[in-house]
Amino acid sequence: MDHFPTNWGRPRNDMFDAYGTYPIHQRPDNRPKDAFADAVQRTQQPIVTGTSVLALKYKDGIMMAADNLASYGSLARFKDVQRLHPVGNYTVIGAGGDMSDFQYIQETLEEVQIAESTHQDGHELGPVEIHEYMSQVMYARRSKLNPLWNALLIGGFKDGKRFLSYVDLLGTTYSASTLATGFGAHIAQPLLRKAVEGYEDVLTAEEAQNILEYCMRVLFYRDARSLDKYQIATVTADGVYISASLKLQTSWDFAEGIRGYGSQTQ
Secondary structure, three states, X not given: OOOOHHHOOOOOOOOOOOXXXXXXXXXXXXXXOOOOOOOOOOOOOOOEEEOOEEEEEEOOEEEEEEEOOEEEOOEEEEOOOOOEEXXXXXXXXXXXXXXXXXXXXXXXXXXXXXXXHOOOOOOOOOHHHHHHHHHHHHHHXXXXXXXXXXXXXXXXXXXXEEEEEEEEOOXXXXXXXXXXXXXXXXXXXXXXXXXXXXXXXXXXXHHHHHHHHHHHHHHHHHOOOOOOEEEEEEEXXXXXXXXXXXXXXXXXXXXXXXXXXXOOOO
16 A cells, blocks of 8 residues: 555645645656666667769769668658758768757858858868767767767868868768768669769869769669659859759669569469
């Protein structure tokens, strides 16, 4: 039996003590205890996620592509998510992985820009600085066992120089003329290398966009977490431009010749 009248329920309020228990003692908590309730909580896995981001260098700057899908597990839940984000006048960042963590990164970078602008010294952060900052943030969070579950591509163009680099949730960084995250690192990266490496200084913007469109189409065919709706970001000497959502032209006619497709058995 519970011998504490204040746990018995109504009638009782804070102004009138119907049970005559004044002074009202500290009510004991008789509910079941959660052994982890007071522990430090950490994200164990990403929940709403984006898939591949692709990027390459071409003669006038860099170009990046990502679809507009954010999946809730295997459910194609949000189909109008922009995973390419401009940072200042020289940089664009593309994110795969957890979308809530990406929103946190966007807010953090906005605060960094505001802090930089308050100095009013004529200096603006470029892609090299943004990448260095994000690599430190990602490694610091990983070291606290509370990582930001993202793989980021950071590209830009400043002072006549192209920049393209990668950083992930472990703080791992590297640079190349073609980069991809997620499933694209397995499927699209070989296609990008074949089409771009050695031709970075002669590829036109139209050719670069055609290469990315082809890779996005292949990913739509092969990656179950991708979508045929995507955006392309371009960073040149003229600044950052992110396109409206584009639609891939696709056809599944080739599937009829694949053994095991549909009702086909032979």
